Amino acid sequence: xxxxxxxxxxxxxxxxxxxxPSRRGFLGGTAMIAVSLVMPAFAGAQEAAKKxxxxxxxxxxxxxxxxxxxxSWNTVMCGAxxxxxxxxxxxxxxxxxxxxxxxxxxxxxxxxxxxxxxTLRTGVKFHDGRAFTAExxxxxxxxxxxxxxxxxxxxxVSQISVIETDGEDRLVITLSQGxxxxxxxxxxxxxxxxxxxxxxxxxxxxxxxxxxFRLESFEPGIAVRLVRNxxxxxxxxxxxxxxxxxxxxxxxARLNALLTGEVDVIEDVDIRNVTxxxxxxxxxxHRTPSLRHLTFDMNCSVAxxxxxxxxxxxxLAIDREDIIAKVFLGEGEVGNDNPVAPIMPLWAETPPQxxxxxxxxxxxxxxxxxxxxxxxxxxxxxxxxxAIEAAVLFREHAAKAGIVINVIQEADDGYWDNVWLKKPxxxxxxYGRVTPDWLFATSYTSDSPWNNTGFKNAxxxxxxxxxxxxxxxxxxxxxxxxxQQILHDDGGVITVAFVSWRLAMTQxxxxxxxxxILPADNHRCAERWWRTDV
Amino acid sequence: xxxxxxxxxxxxxxxxxxxxxxxxxVSLVIxxxxxxLPGSYASAILGQNATPEAVxxxxxxxxxxxxxxxxxxxxxxxxATGDLGMSFAGRxxxxxxxxxxxxxxxxxxxxxxxxxxxxxxLGVLCARFRGRFLDRFLSTSTLASISVPEFFVAYIxxxxxxxKLQWFPSMAGIRNSMDWGEQFxxxxxxxxxxxxxxxxxxxxxxxxxxxxxxxxxxVEMARLKGEPEGRVVLRHALPNAIGxxxxxxxxxxxxxxSGVVVVEVVFVYPGVGQAMIDAVRNRDVPVIQACALxxxxxxxxxNLIADIISIISNPRLLHPR
Numbered sequence: 001x002x003x004x005x006x007x008x009x010x011x012x013x014x015x016x017x018x019x020x021p022s023r024r025g026f027l028g029g030t031a032m033i034a035v036s037l038v039m040p041a042f043a044g045a046q047e048a049a050k051k052x053x054x055x056x057x058x059x060x061x062x063x064x065x066x067x068x069x070x071x072s073w074n075t076v077m078c079g080a081x082x083x084x085x086x087x088x089x090x091x092x093x094x095x096x097x098x099x100x101x102x103x104x105x106x107x108x109x110x111x112x113x114x115x116x117x118x119t120l121r122t123g124v125k126f127h128d129g130r131a132f133t134a135e136x137x138x139x140x141x142x143x144x145x146x147x148x149x150x151x152x153x154x155x156x157v158s159q160i161s162v163i164e165t166d167g168e169d170r171l172v173i174t175l176s177q178g179x180x181x182x183x184x185x186x187x188x189x190x191x192x193x194x195x196x197x198x199x200x201x202x203x204x205x206x207x208x209x210x211x212x213f214r215l216e217s218f219e220p221g222i223a224v225r226l227v228r229n230x231x232x233x234x235x236x237x238x239x240x241x242x243x244x245x246x247x248x249x250x251x252x253a254r255l256n257a258l259l260t261g262e263v264d265v266i267e268d269v270d271i272r273n274v275t276x277x278x279x280x281x282x283x284x285x286h287r288t289p290s291l292r293h294l295t296f297d298m299n300c301s302v303a304x305x306x307x308x309x310x311x312x313x314x315x316l317a318i319d320r321e322d323i324i325a326k327v328f329l330g331e332g333e334v335g336n337d338n339p340v341a342p343i344m345p346l347w348a349e350t351p352p353q354x355x356x357x358x359x360x361x362x363x364x365x366x367x368x369x370x371x372x373x374x375x376x377x378x379x380x381x382x383x384x385x386x387a388i389e390a391a392v393l394f395r396e397h398a399a400k401a402g403i404v405i406n407v408i409q410e411a412d413d414g415y416w417d418n419v420w421l422k423k424p425x426x427x428x429x430x431y432g433r434v435t436p437d438w439l440f441a442t443s444y445t446s447d448s449p450w451n452n453t454g455f456k457n458a459x460x461x462x463x464x465x466x467x468x469x470x471x472x473x474x475x476x477x478x479x480x481x482x483x484q485q486i487l488h489d490d491g492g493v494i495t496v497a498f499v500s501w502r503l504a505m506t507q508x509x510x511x512x513x514x515x516x517i518l519p520a521d522n523h524r525c526a527e528r529w530w531r532t533d534v
Numbered sequence: 535x536x537x538x539x540x541x542x543x544x545x546x547x548x549x550x551x552x553x554x555x556x557x558x559x560v561s562l563v564i565x566x567x568x569x570x571l572p573g574s575y576a577s578a579i580l581g582q583n584a585t586p587e588a589v590x591x592x593x594x595x596x597x598x599x600x601x602x603x604x605x606x607x608x609x610x611x612x613x614a615t616g617d618l619g620m621s622f623a624g625r626x627x628x629x630x631x632x633x634x635x636x637x638x639x640x641x642x643x644x645x646x647x648x649x650x651x652x653x654x655x656l657g658v659l660c661a662r663f664r665g666r667f668l669d670r671f672l673s674t675s676t677l678a679s680i681s682v683p684e685f686f687v688a689y690i691x692x693x694x695x696x697x698k699l700q701w702f703p704s705m706a707g708i709r710n711s712m713d714w715g716e717q718f719x720x721x722x723x724x725x726x727x728x729x730x731x732x733x734x735x736x737x738x739x740x741x742x743x744x745x746x747x748x749x750x751x752x753v754e755m756a757r758l759k760g761e762p763e764g765r766v767v768l769r770h771a772l773p774n775a776i777g778x779x780x781x782x783x784x785x786x787x788x789x790x791x792s793g794v795v796v797v798e799v800v801f802v803y804p805g806v807g808q809a810m811i812d813a814v815r816n817r818d819v820p821v822i823q824a825c826a827l828x829x830x831x832x833x834x835x836x837n838l839i840a841d842i843i844s845i846i847s848n849p850r851l852l853h854p855r
Contacts (some may be wrong), residue, residue: 257705
């Protein structure tokens with residue numbers, strides 16, 4: 001699964017589910033957050049963790065295009081090997097979704113969240129002995145900016161107007177517009193810190209970072225091997241002596257590699273193999289709730305979907321439980337037509353929960369004088385795995401409400417170019433975003449580039465602008481809650497399911513709570529996990 | 535050069551000319567059909583950042599705003615001199631494909647060295663002992679293995695030898711850091727799979743080619759003269775069946791270069807087939823074009839050699855009256 005399919009964004013973010021911002025979790029615009037060292041998620045994990053051994057990780061999407069240049073990263077293989085093992089960011093997403101310092105120790109925003117001052121960790125060294133300074137951080141961000149940038153982090157860095165260093169250990173970032181979430185955005189995996197070059201730019205070619213592992217070998221699309229960095233700045237980490245990320249694109253071959261002991265962990269386990277793995281006492285399946293959601297999107301600007309009654313009838317005419325049971329074999333959670341994931345910090349309940357009610361759907365349409373509703377639903381296998389089967393079930397569910405859904409199977413190739421954003425009712429695969437602000441700016445405000453639901457709601461846009469730089473957290477949470485309720489009541493998204501990252505691994509791999517914002521424990525499995533058999 | 539070889543010489547030269555012409559036509563088809571692929575590299579790579587400006591900057595960087603004909607000619611000119619240009623990811627195509635091509639050719643060569651002599655021997659034996667146990671056994675088993683899709687053969691081989699018996703690793707993911715022994719050990723299963731796939735094809739065709747010659751009057755004549763059956767097959771039938779045998783061998787060798795994608799994927803073997811899939815997924819056009827050109831050249835080249843072999847082995851041309 002790649003990040004670049006046309007909709008995948010940077011990381012999203014998760015946090016404790018309580019709405020009140022926790023002191024360390026969500027950022028007050030003016031709060032000063034100081035973080036000491038990072039500890040694994042649950043106490044006691046540290047004692048259990050043993051030193052030594054090798055982690056061999058079977059990946060699904062490495063590519064011969066993979067390169068060390070951070071702007072080009074768009075596979076999980078690059079993310080886990082380079083962002084998570086070779087490098088550090090200024091900030092780190094903890095497994096519980098809160099934000100901690102990494103190469104930055106603390107940060108502070110001004111009153112309107114336009115100016116952020118980061119105090120950097122001192123005494124950190126790159127793998128070749130160069131000392132990490134504010135200039136390295138500055139150049140690592142500048143690398144993604146500029147006229148002809150084609151970086152994957154463009155959407156984030158384009159908010160930055162100036163980056164200044166203040167001595168060796170301070171970085172001051174000025175934004176063109178207030179953004180209370182800005183420190184979260186610096187967790188984007190492209191924004192890894194590399195050594196600055198004399199005269200500007202960064203030296204990514206040497207493959208030198210500050211991370212828990214040093215690069216030993218890199219064969220694009222085949223394998224990356226890294227060895228322990230004894231001078232790592234986090235005490236007691238990492239546990240492994242070496243990590244290997246191996247690309248195995250075929251799901252059967254991936255499973256066989258795990259069964260024959262070629263690798264210790266595999267990602268993207270085929271749902272049909274889950275029971276087989278769970279029957280094997282030497283293996284375990286590990287699921288982490290993620291931001292990823294699979295949807296059927298209705299374009300609210302196009303008839304008949306411009307009629308709210310039609311949208312609501314269709315939301316009531318789908319049996320989500322049935323689709324999850326039959327298509328995803330239980331591997332998914334029902335959504336409530338709110339694209340914000342429950343693991344995100346500002347997620348809000350959006351009552352009532354949509355349930356399958358064909359009679360209510362029929363009554364709604366009757367009231368609106370739309371009894372003869374016929375709609376085309378465009379799907380393909382590349383929209384999301386199981387999209388065609390889900391659409392066919394939806395057709396059967398809707399028929400009971402008197403709605404005729406004509407399922408059109410579009411070509412796999414070019415689906416994202418020719419169908420998505422173009423056909424009024426289509427299937428979509430969303431990877432979520434770091435913050436609700438970014439999620440909405442990407443796909444739900446009137447002028448968003450990926451407004452697949454053609455959603456144009458003045459109140460929603462106004463709230464989006466207000467909440468962005470709002471420093472009063474209670475008010476801010478209320479604004480985001482209202483936005484989510486608007487999407488639930490009036491939006492064009494039908495969330496078929498929220499899915500988890502699904503790994504299979506041998507019982508010999510130990511780990512604490514795993515983060516679900518990015519795959520592979522927020523990319524940081526190499527430094528967080530350990531072997532139990534060494 | 536005596537007079538009798540002139541017809542051969544002129545035929546061989548014209549075949550070679552035709553080969554180059556086909557390659558030229560294929561290169562045109564490749565270049566212009568790749569541009570028909572939906573989607574673009576810029577949108578595939580930029581993903582979330584595919585704003586019109588970023589796409590324009592990317593296309594500018596890749597030189598995609600030049601006229602198509604000009605791009606085609608410069609690509610062709612480069613390819614003719616062994617320069618396949620730069621992949622969109624910024625590495626020379628030769629650097630991307632070089633190691634992959636070496637892996638594929640290694641796999642193909644080892645398989646071919648085992649398969650070709652074995653297949654011809656078995657085919658000749660089938661023809662010689664037609665209808666006996668050996669022939670019936672081989673005909674049945676080759677028919678069975680032709681009827682099964684190759685990915686299935688690959689999975690069966692993997693299940694038996696890697697998962698159940700654990701004799702060989704399930705992954706053939708060879709890397710530069712491994713020594714020769716280790717690399718070969720990891721290649722056993724893909725080689726075995728490919729052998730099962732191409733042996734069957736070649737054995738059946740060899741047998742058929744020889745048997746069709748065996749039906750001709752001069753074989754009857756040889757028999758009437760009292761030649762032993764083995765000698766009839768080897769001395770009279772085989773030389774005249776070389777042409778068709780050469781074509782089927784050529785076809786299978788070309789398949790080994792270009793058609794092993796499935797086997798490469800299943801065994802995670804880093805060959806050129808996987809590189810092409812990867813490139814198609816990313817819309818990395820220079821790499822796709824280079825792969826297609828290499829595959830086309832392999833097909834045309836092997837067929838050319840087969841043609842030349844059948845021309846040279848044609849007694850009518852060898853001994854013109």
